[in-house]
Amino acid sequence: xxxxxxxxxxxxxxxxxxTRPVVDLAFSGITPYGYFLISACxxxxxxxxxxxxxxxxxxxxxxxxxxxxxxxxxxxxxAATAAADFTAKVWDAVTGxxxxxxxxxxxxxxxxxxxxxxxxxxxxxxKVLRIYDLSKPEAEPQEIAGHTSAIKKALWCNNDQxxxxxxxxxxxxxxxxxxxxxxxxxxxxxxxxxxxxxxDGEILVITxxxxxxxxxxxxxxxxxxxxxxxxxxxxxLHPEKDFFVAGGDDFKLYKYDYTTRxxxxxxxxHFGPIHCVRFSPDGELYASGSEDGTLRLWQTAVGxxxxxxxxxxxxxxxxxxxxxxxxxxxxxKA
Amino acid sequence: MRSSMKTPVSVLRLPRGPDxxxxxxxxxxxxxxxxxxxxxxxxxxxGSADEGEQRLRAELRExxxxxxxxxxxxxxxxDMHEHVRVHARFGASDIDVLNLQVSDLETPLGVxxxxxxxxxxxxxxxxxA
Numbered sequence: 001x002x003x004x005x006x007x008x009x010x011x012x013x014x015x016x017x018x019t020r021p022v023v024d025l026a027f028s029g030i031t032p033y034g035y036f037l038i039s040a041c042x043x044x045x046x047x048x049x050x051x052x053x054x055x056x057x058x059x060x061x062x063x064x065x066x067x068x069x070x071x072x073x074x075x076x077x078x079a080a081t082a083a084a085d086f087t088a089k090v091w092d093a094v095t096g097x098x099x100x101x102x103x104x105x106x107x108x109x110x111x112x113x114x115x116x117x118x119x120x121x122x123x124x125x126x127k128v129l130r131i132y133d134l135s136k137p138e139a140e141p142q143e144i145a146g147h148t149s150a151i152k153k154a155l156w157c158n159n160d161q162x163x164x165x166x167x168x169x170x171x172x173x174x175x176x177x178x179x180x181x182x183x184x185x186x187x188x189x190x191x192x193x194x195x196x197x198x199x200d201g202e203i204l205v206i207t208x209x210x211x212x213x214x215x216x217x218x219x220x221x222x223x224x225x226x227x228x229x230x231x232x233x234x235x236x237l238h239p240e241k242d243f244f245v246a247g248g249d250d251f252k253l254y255k256y257d258y259t260t261r262x263x264x265x266x267x268x269x270h271f272g273p274i275h276c277v278r279f280s281p282d283g284e285l286y287a288s289g290s291e292d293g294t295l296r297l298w299q300t301a302v303g304x305x306x307x308x309x310x311x312x313x314x315x316x317x318x319x320x321x322x323x324x325x326x327x328x329x330x331x332x333k334a
Numbered sequence: 335m336r337s338s339m340k341t342p343v344s345v346l347r348l349p350r351g352p353d354x355x356x357x358x359x360x361x362x363x364x365x366x367x368x369x370x371x372x373x374x375x376x377x378x379x380x381g382s383a384d385e386g387e388q389r390l391r392a393e394l395r396e397x398x399x400x401x402x403x404x405x406x407x408x409x410x411x412x413d414m415h416e417h418v419r420v421h422a423r424f425g426a427s428d429i430d431v432l433n434l435q436v437s438d439l440e441t442p443l444g445v446x447x448x449x450x451x452x453x454x455x456x457x458x459x460x461x462x463a
Binding site: 017077094302309311312 | 340341342345347350357359360361363364366368370430454
């Protein structure tokens with residue numbers, strides 16, 4: 001173990017550019033050009049960034065209302081967004097061009113591609129899940145009805161054969177894509193604030209109130225729950241399933257050991273509640289989006305050389321020929 | 335004591351922010367060059383239908399921009415949602431036509447010396463040329 005990592009304090013990287021709260025974010029898979037990050041913002045202008053550095057690549061222009069959900073396909077060649085202008089849009093994530101506009105009857109909150117990027121799942125305030133075949137965009141989408149309140153999040157799972165949806169009706173439902181029937185329903189006392197699906201291991205991470213809960217995605221059997229010090233809006237499990245991170249109302253990011261459920265660290269930095277947090281596909285960093293309009297990138301292994309972070313031995317910091325261009329002042333709280 | 339204060343991790347630089355003048359997606363980036371088919375339009379027969387549509391689009395866009403120019407400084411009536419109808423002197427639009435800068439906006443609460451109208455709220459505008 002590096003002697004340096006024990007003494008280092010987390011330096012989050014702030015990605016500015018949005019002018020309103022950042023409400024959703026998603027990573028792509030790992031591509032030959034690295035991995036990418038898309039952020040949904042109430043300013044209506046979702047942005048694409050390089051995942052490991054946070055460098056802005058482009059802004060998807062076209063929505064006429066707050067963007068509530070955003071996603072990338074695995075290869076980061078397509079993006080999809082869900083907005084308050086009653087549309088979901090599909091974009092070319094390389095050129096930034098709008099490819100498709102899918103009209104809905106109410107605010108759209110969630111979008112999700114299948115693994116092969118051929119189908120798009122949408123869900124929103126009209127309480128209906130819709131499946132669009134992107135090779136036949138003019139065709140009517142398949143519809144799945146059942147929720148009694150606005151849908152907040154809808155995800156493909158189990159090899160794209162099933163769908164998980166969370167709604168304001170305080171339920172999470174597991175649907176069979178072919179029969180369009182609900183296979184199982186989970187009810188809660190509070191509205192579920194976020195949902196993350198981990199295909200490798202079929203784990204579902206959900207948050208409600210102060211709780212972060214882990215379920216088996218195909219059976220909706222509970223694995224474990226953890227309670228945080230404050231109301232949590234979003235959580236994400238590390239790809240290796242050794243940690244998870246969570247953030248919410250108290251502006252802090254919490255890092256927990258998944259096995260022992262113990263809180264390991266907490267980080268201040270945001271100036272507003274945290275709305276979304278996700279681990280990168282390689283697990284080296286996690287990104288958080290906040291009411292303060294920023295995205296921040298946080299290292300999983302603090303002090304490691306990765307992306308824009310550079311591991312510097314204490315002697316190097318004071319040396320005259322140090323290459324480091326920027327060392328944050330000590331007043332910045334980790 | 336210095337050893338009890340953790341040293342913050344150093345960074346090479348901060349993440350690059352958006353370019354104020356463009357929407358990004360640099361066509362010279364390695365990814366763009368590798369993944370995008372050539373953007374030079376071919377002169378094949380399928381191209382002519384697209385060219386025709388493009389020409390029409392360009393004409394409509396030019397007409398719209400000229401209308402905005404003609405509107406500058408004039409007294410304009412804005413018909414907006416919720417049966418709102420206001421008069422103001424039109425100043426300018428922003429580059430994405432998201433906001434309209436107006437002066438002496440007559441509202442039920444009085445005359446607003448300077449104001450911004452949100453384009454998505456405007457249904458129509460009319461003026462004497």
